[in-house]
Each structure stands twice: as structure tokens, then as C-alpha cells.
Amino acid sequence: xxxxxxxxxxxxxxxxxxxxxxxxxxxxxxxxxxxxxxxxxxxxxxxxxxxxxxxxxxxxxxxxxxxxxxxxxxxxxxxxxxxxxxxxxxxxxxxxxxxxxxxxxxxxxxxxxxxxxxxxxxxxxxxxxxxxxxxxxxxxxxxxxxxxxxxxxxxxxxxxxxxxxxxxxxxxxxxxxxxxxxxxxxxxxxxxxxxxxxxxxxxxxxxxxxxxxxxxxxxxxxxxxxxxxxxxxxxxxxxxxxxxxxxxxxxxxxxxxxxxxxxxxxxxxxxxxxxxxxxxxxxxxxxxxxxxxxxxxxxxxxxxxxxxxxxxxxxxxxxxxxxxxx
RNA sequence: GGUGGGGUUCCCGAGUGGCCAAAGGGAACAGACUGUAAAUCUGUCGGCGUACGCCUUCGGAGGUUCAAAUCCUCCCCCCACCA
Numbered sequence: 134x135x136x137x138x139x140x141x142x143x144x145x146x147x148x149x150x151x152x153x154x155x156x157x158x159x160x161x162x163x164x165x166x167x168x169x170x171x172x173x174x175x176x177x178x179x180x181x182x183x184x185x186x187x188x189x190x191x192x193x194x195x196x197x198x199x200x201x202x203x204x205x206x207x208x209x210x211x212x213x214x215x216x217x218x219x220x221x222x223x224x225x226x227x228x229x230x231x232x233x234x235x236x237x238x239x240x241x242x243x244x245x246x247x248x249x250x251x252x253x254x255x256x257x258x259x260x261x262x263x264x265x266x267x268x269x270x271x272x273x274x275x276x277x278x279x280x281x282x283x284x285x286x287x288x289x290x291x292x293x294x295x296x297x298x299x300x301x302x303x304x305x306x307x308x309x310x311x312x313x314x315x316x317x318x319x320x321x322x323x324x325x326x327x328x329x330x331x332x333x334x335x336x337x338x339x340x341x342x343x344x345x346x347x348x349x350x351x352x353x354x355x356x357x358x359x360x361x362x363x364x365x366x367x368x369x370x371x372x373x374x375x376x377x378x379x380x381x382x383x384x385x386x387x388x389x390x391x392x393x394x395x396x397x398x399x400x401x402x403x404x405x406x407x408x409x410x411x412x413x414x415x416x417x418x419x420x421x422x423x424x425x426x427x428x429x430x431x432x433x434x435x436x437x438x439x440x441x442x443x444x445x446x447x448x449x450x451x452x453x454x455x456x457x458x459x
Numbered sequence: 460g461g462u463g464g465g466g467u468u469c470c471c472g473a474g475u476g477g478c479c480a481a482a483g484g485g486a487a488c489a490g491a492c493u494g495u496a497a498a499u500c501u502g503u504c505g506g507c508g509u510a511c512g513c514c515u516u517c518g519g520a521g522g523u524u525c526a527a528a529u530c531c532u533c534c535c536c537c538c539a540c541c542a
Contacts, residue, residue: 176494181494182494229494334493335494337493354493354494362499374490378488
């Protein structure tokens, strides 16, 4: 499906693949590309986000993170070096350094201390896999919470380490859209413009437009797929909750302007029925559509930038998704 | 024909005198979801009202009681086993 809709890259997760099926097993299968039969680029996240989202079962120290498997409760330890080794086993094209994604609401003192450690971890990651070691490249991750000076400090220190690309982490962790845009708009323009800028974990169609407008090149987010599974679909006319009773006998396509397999073949009434009946096909069709929508949004953005109409495109989507931002 | 069990709010199913508009589950309805412990989670779910509350409801009709889904009487229906 992803090849068909022309996805350029996919993301794999160090934490999850390490626990299951195990990075050694993946290495024995010839790496993630061969294992999953995906021929285009793959980026692997380091597990840093899981340190954040699964915080009830972990302990962070300068050495690394001790955590328990959510699968069987067994104890494991991730050091910056270990996380790179795992990503080497997975054989991704882009590796991410181990970082601590600070929760929203942590005070400045904690954020600053955490940042120091995250930077040291980033250096250790790079030292364990110096530039040119193999065919994989490595991105550093800017942290610093919601303090602009800490964000700048993070970026400066990371630039000295010599990464092939830079990511912005620690956003969309509970803050308001306004706060997120504020930090994003401040730090992104300061990032090297000759290297990819990657905004991690974001976001809504509007978030992406905002990110691009301040200079972000790449994104990753569970939103389109997770929302699809839960019945919220993104369309050219805004969000559609396919579960709603009003669609029970609606014979029109989900999005008449969409050219995806789902929209070309099925009605809202049918998609609603599949969802209500918990048919597996529902997840597949809905996910196909949302991913197609996002990929198409990115295509539109690239095309608009080339012809100089990006601002118009952004304004258009802001109008369509107006109610979503509040 | 005999014996035993049972009929509860849309469905299933707790409840055997007051704390019961009635547990729990399902369905339905609405919402959430942002580097995926998420095919998950939250709310509503007899009617009216902001609310204290009032009204209607536990197969049907009577009755006992200050008070009945719960006790008594008769009736209707269902199930199991026996014949």
C-alpha cells in the first residue's frame, strides 16, 4: 500500500523491534529492509520517546535507561551505544540518537539537567558510530523543553557533534498548539539549512503546514494511522468522523476530491458499516485513505513551494481545518 | 398430563421489603487520539427539569405494607426433565 501511494520513507522503532521480534533476529533476516520487503529508506527512532511514554516502567541515569518490557515485565537496559548497535542491526538508513523527551510541565531546572545528559548521550551515540562508519547516517535531537535559550543551547552543542541531520524533539507532549508553534518558529530557522530538519511526532495537517512554513523538511506521526483506526478521517473538507449516524445511508465517497483506493471504490455508508461491524477491512481502508491524504498533502506542499504558492495553500487548509486548531 | 425453573429498563443479565431509575456487559449515540503498551480510551444511555426534585418502569390484574422488581392471590407466557 505504501509503495503504491508513493511513500518515500517509513519509520521503524528501536524499542519495539528490540523487544519483538528482537534486533538480532532482524539482522539474521538481512535487516529491516529485507525483512519487511521495503526497498526505500527507513528511519529508526531510538526508543527515546518510549522512555517518555512508558515512564512508569523505567529509570533514567547518566549511563542510560533501565526499563521493563511491557510484554513480559523483563528488565532491560538501553545505553546510547546500545541503541545505536540495535539500529545497526536493524539496518536503517537514518538512525536517531537516544534522548530524553522531557514531559510538558517539568521545570527549567529539570529540563536543563536533562538537556545536558541528552547532549552527552548524543555525543556518545556519534562516537560509537563515527561519520562514515557504514552506510547509515545519524540525526541529533534538539531538546530543551519550552525554553528558547535551552533550545538554542541544545542546537549549538549538537552542531559541534557533526550529525548528518537534525531533529526537533520534545514537542506535542501536552502543550498548547500556540506554545508548540512558538518554540518551533524560534528554533527551526536557526538550524543548519544544508541538512535535513526533522520534526518528530508531529502532527495534524495544520501542524505540518506550520512546520514547513518555518523550515521543517520531514515529519513522522502516528496521528493519520491511529485516527484512521479510530474512525477519524482527514479529507479535503476537514475531519470526518465516519462513525457518525448521519453517514449510515450516505452513498457519497468519503472525499470526492481524493483519488485513493478507498475513495475511488467505497461510500461513506459502507465505510461506516465496516467500522461499526469491526471488520478488519475497515482499519485497512481507513488507514489507506489517511496516509494517502497526508502523502498527498506533502506533494501539494512541495509543488506549491516550487511555484511560489505555498502561502495560499497554507491559508486554504487553515480555512478548511479552522475549527481543529482550538 | 406431572414435576421443577423462569419472565427485569433496546439485548443479555444482577437484584428477593426501604441505600433501586435498578449492578455488570453488549448495542446505540457523542467525543478524544500528535517521535504507536492505543482495532484504544472517555462520556451519555426511561421522561421532564439547571438543580433539590417530580413522573413512568421490573409479564398482567388485584392485594398486604408507612414503603414492593422484591411478600400474597389469580391469570398469561417461556424453558427443562418425566410421562
